[in-house]
Amino acid sequence: MNKTVEVHSSVSALVQRALELILSKAETAIGERGQFTIALSGGSTPKPLYEAIANQKLPWDKIHVFWGDERYVPADHPDSNELMARRAWLDQVALPKANIHAIPTLSANPEVDAAKYNQHLQTFFNSASGEFPALDVVLLGMGDDAHTASLFPYTEALKVSDRLVTVGNKDDNLRITFTYPFINAARSVIFMAAGANKRPALAQVFAPVADDFAYPSRLIRPQGELYWLLDAAAGLEL
Numbered sequence: 206m207n208k209t210v211e212v213h214s215s216v217s218a219l220v221q222r223a224l225e226l227i228l229s230k231a232e233t234a235i236g237e238r239g240q241f242t243i244a245l246s247g248g249s250t251p252k253p254l255y256e257a258i259a260n261q262k263l264p265w266d267k268i269h270v271f272w273g274d275e276r277y278v279p280a281d282h283p284d285s286n287e288l289m290a291r292r293a294w295l296d297q298v299a300l301p302k303a304n305i306h307a308i309p310t311l312s313a314n315p316e317v318d319a320a321k322y323n324q325h326l327q328t329f330f331n332s333a334s335g336e337f338p339a340l341d342v343v344l345l346g347m348g349d350d351a352h353t354a355s356l357f358p359y360t361e362a363l364k365v366s367d368r369l370v371t372v373g374n375k376d377d378n379l380r381i382t383f384t385y386p387f388i389n390a391a392r393s394v395i396f397m398a399a400g401a402n403k404r405p406a407l408a409q410v411f412a413p414v415a416d417d418f419a420y421p422s423r424l425i426r427p428q429g430e431l432y433w434l435l436d437a438a439a440g441l442e443l
């Protein structure tokens with residue numbers, strides 16, 4: 206793992222840096238493998254990033270978009286991570302429909318939808334069950350409880366390491382989430398975290414010793430590169 210921690214002066218500087226990184230990873234991936242695969246996060250921090258990506262001229266037909274997690278709501282629900290990304294980015298550009306790999310949420314059974322998305326990913330990457338294919342970029346946020354994707358403290362999802370996708374839960378609200386080994390298989394994992402409320406969690410996530418189960422972002426130790434992009438408020442005291 207190659208870990209880089211950067212503290213940027215403002216949220217907009219952090220977003221600008223995330224944009225630069227993604228554009229450079231996309232160029233490399235398309236040059237070397239003919240396509241760029243990225244998993245998006247929800248939350249509020251990445252929205253301006255998605256808007257900035259929408260303003261770029263990119264070979265959209267070579268870009269495949271996935272989600273690292275999704276709330277268990279229909280795609281037109283205000284809480285939907287898919288809806289946020291569609292509005293900010295995907296609906297604004299000529300990205301082919303087939304390149305948008307949204308998490309299914311309509312079977313009334315999250316286990317069934319998690320299994321469907323798992324299968325969809327295996328088919329896309331042509332990988333066998335038990336293998337962890339590499340996305341080019343997994344974009345992540347972190348909550349002030351140190352959760353990432355929908356891997357929440359002390360939940361069963363943190364123990365799942367035999368598949369790509371599982372059911373996560375935030376209190377009693379079910380969600381669908383990548384598992385940590387699938388995230389860790391990525392070529393690059395990029396965390397964006399902003400705001401002073403993230404400081405205590407970051408201190409635990411960066412501590413040499415702490416409980417991975419209490420602070421799930423600690424489980425993210427990718428084979429490739431790990432970037433932590435912070436704003437000054439989150440990065441103070443680190």
Ligand SMILES: O=C(O)[C@H](O)[C@@H](O)[C@H](O)[C@H](O)COP(=O)(O)O
Pocket residue numbers: 246247248249250251274275276286345346347348352353354355
């Ligand atoms: O669907 C989600 O809620 C997320 O993917 C989640 O893991 C998010 O990234 C963090 O909660 C940070 O959210 P903020 O960017 O709003 O702080």
